[in-house]
Amino acid sequence: MKLVSFLDGPRLGYGAVKGDGIVDLSARLVAEAPKIRDCIATSLGKAAATVARIAPDLALADVRLLPPVPVPEKIICIGVNYADHASEMGRTAPPFPTVFTRFADTLVGPGSDLILPNNSAQFDYEGELAVIIGRRARHVRAADAMAHVAGYSCFQDASVRDFQRHTSQFAPGKNFPGTGGFGPWLVTADEVKDPHGLKLVTRVNGVERQNGSTADMIFRIPALIAYLSSFTTLNPGDVIATGTPAGVAAGRTPPPWLRDGDRVEVEIEQIGLLGHNVSAEG
Structure with missing residues (x-):
């Protein structure tokens, strides 16, 4: 997977690139992995399964990409x-x-x-x-x-x-x-x-x-x-x-x-x- 963090208007989210779009994982895994660091730590398998079965929610061209981990601890x-x-x-x-x-x-x-x-x-x-x-x-x-x-x-x-x-x-x-x-x-x-x-x-x-x-x-x-x-x-x-x-x-x-x-x-x-x-x- 290619994981990205993005701004969709004022909303900060993360997701996976699929074609020229993004599957919004921050919306779909909100309970268990509200932030990309949570996804990296605990939910990469579920994220991959989610990306495999659904179409993108957002166009890459419509969001602003941030550093993949926007605020790393180190x-x-x-x-x-x-x-x-x-x-x-x-x-x-x-x-x-x-x-x-x-x-x-x-x-x-x-x-x-x-x-x-x-x-x-x-x-x-x-x-x-x-x-x-x-x-x-x-x-x-x-x-x-x-x-x-x-x-x-x-x-x-x-x-x-x-x-x-x-x-x-x-x-x-x-x-x-x-x-x-x-x-x-x-x-x-x-x-x-x-x-x-x-x-x-x-x-x-x-x-x-x-x-x-x-x-x-x-x-x-x-x-x-x-x-x-x-x-x-x-x-x-x-x-x-x-x-x-x-x-x-x-x-x-x-x-x-x-x-x-x-x-x-x-x-x-x-x-x-x-x-x-x-x-x-x-």
């Missing part, structure tokens, strides 16, 4: 998780995952603008595979980790590079409002044969900037879940952004920073395409 990002990206940034492969967090108010859904901050010109793109947790995970072994994955999405971990480099902590450059693209949907894990063999491409104004494969992750998804669950509890709906391959603006000379009016897209095989226009703050 958004955990992994830095320098591809060797080629580590090299272009002048770093070596780390012995442990490089972890930083995003706030929920940084997230924007497909079609919404990424916001270019008015106090920096160093706005960079980073296409990534996002992993969405489906089952509570604490002290999980890598061998058991994939059973805790609900599905996958595209992520645009756009970075404000000068703020990111103020100290050794990445957080300031990763938490400007409206800089984290997420979507267009959550593809459930049963539909992705191997999340470590997916082509990932980022384009700016139609020009390819990143072309990588999730096969090249330094720390793969089981290792990430094992490590993260060793120090925090991962809950249904939590998001792990797994890192970006080479080709970011900061690794080029001169850096082609994102500008007002640019169009940036992340496309991941078997997942979909996440696109945003870049709009200057204010």
Whole structure:
């Protein structure tokens, strides 16, 4: 299934994409799964059965898509998780995952603008595979980790590079409002044969900037879940952004920073395409 969160007028709902429409699961599973996180945690089987037997309730074109999980409890990002990206940034492969967090108010859904901050010109793109947790995970072994994955999405971990480099902590450059693209949907894990063999491409104004494969992750998804669950509890709906391959603006000379009016897209095989226009703050 492809699960989406949406606004239908003022109403917040979630559902599954079917053709060019949406089966409104928030209306049909309201008692047991009023929110998409509830559906992910307890009701994916019933959701799939519901989608299989009924026609869409809404047209995709008539709603506004939001991040698949609109307000995750945790958004955990992994830095320098591809060797080629580590090299272009002048770093070596780390012995442990490089972890930083995003706030929920940084997230924007497909079609919404990424916001270019008015106090920096160093706005960079980073296409990534996002992993969405489906089952509570604490002290999980890598061998058991994939059973805790609900599905996958595209992520645009756009970075404000000068703020990111103020100290050794990445957080300031990763938490400007409206800089984290997420979507267009959550593809459930049963539909992705191997999340470590997916082509990932980022384009700016139609020009390819990143072309990588999730096969090249330094720390793969089981290792990430094992490590993260060793120090925090991962809950249904939590998001792990797994890192970006080479080709970011900061690794080029001169850096082609994102500008007002640019169009940036992340496309991941078997997942979909996440696109945003870049709009200057204010």
